[in-house]
Amino acid sequence: MALILNLETASPVCSVALSRDGQLLGFRESTEDKSHATRLTLFIQELLGKNHLAADDLDAISLSIGPGSYTGLRIGASVAKGLAYGSGLPVIGIPTLKALANGFSLSHPTEITLSGPNHPVLFCPMLDARRMEVYSALYDTSLNEINPVEAIILEPQSFSILLNKQVICFFGTGSIKAAEIIDHPNARFFPDIELSAAFQSEPAESLYNRGEFLDTAYFEPHYLKEFIASIPKNKVPR
Numbered sequence: 001m002a003l004i005l006n007l008e009t010a011s012p013v014c015s016v017a018l019s020r021d022g023q024l025l026g027f028r029e030s031t032e033d034k035s036h037a038t039r040l041t042l043f044i045q046e047l048l049g050k051n052h053l054a055a056d057d058l059d060a061i062s063l064s065i066g067p068g069s070y071t072g073l074r075i076g077a078s079v080a081k082g083l084a085y086g087s088g089l090p091v092i093g094i095p096t097l098k099a100l101a102n103g104f105s106l107s108h109p110t111e112i113t114l115s116g117p118n119h120p121v122l123f124c125p126m127l128d129a130r131r132m133e134v135y136s137a138l139y140d141t142s143l144n145e146i147n148p149v150e151a152i153i154l155e156p157q158s159f160s161i162l163l164n165k166q167v168i169c170f171f172g173t174g175s176i177k178a179a180e181i182i183d184h185p186n187a188r189f190f191p192d193i194e195l196s197a198a199f200q201s202e203p204a205e206s207l208y209n210r211g212e213f214l215d216t217a218y219f220e221p222h223y224l225k226e227f228i229a230s231i232p233k234n235k236v237p238r
Contacts, residue, residue: 129174
């Protein structure tokens with residue numbers, strides 16, 4: 001039985017959850033954009049304090065490792081490493097899109113019960129990657145990876161070969177753009193599903209029990225794309 005602090009910073013959502021034996025004890029989160037730097041450590045303190053715990057009482061830290069926001073992922077990794085070093089805790093890496101797929105399976109169980117040999121269903125978590133690009137992956141209803149994480153540019157024919165054979169549930173921030181472009185009777189869209197550290201509880205417990213930890217000194221988030229700094233409009237040279 002493990003007491004795990006779960007951190008999610010891969011999207012505009014800043015989220016912290018506390019779980020024991022895979023069961024959620026509590027969470028704090030904010031959907032305010034760019035709040036990770038100011039709220040992440042505050043949420044950790046509040047959540048531990050509410051449960052009368054200190055960092056030394058934890059067994060591990062789980063971290064959403066991407067893909068997602070470059071800045072958000074860096075903040076999450078820095079905080080996780082600081083806590084790990086300070087309290088001697090192992091760090092568990094949770095693929096962001098798999099955590100999102102887990103959250104969808106928990107909140108939409110009917111999509112799983114409707115699947116079967118004659119009515120296969122795939123889960124496609126999507127995160128907005130600006131313009132018409134999204135980060136996506138494909139999982140079956142048991143969360144086995146069917147297609148690895150990749151950055152794709154959405155087109156009307158995206159996923160058409162698979163959609164001709166089976167239902168695909170698209171969800172996450174990127175599915176909003178997908179719904180505007182992909183028109184197929186087997187495409188279902190659930191844009192209301194957002195990332196949350198609460199979705200990491202079960203997969204984090206499983207990885208903890210198997211002893212699958214990141215190398216705290218050397219791990220890096222899965223950025224997928226290189227960071228490109230933008231120049232504010234009022235700073236553009238004239």
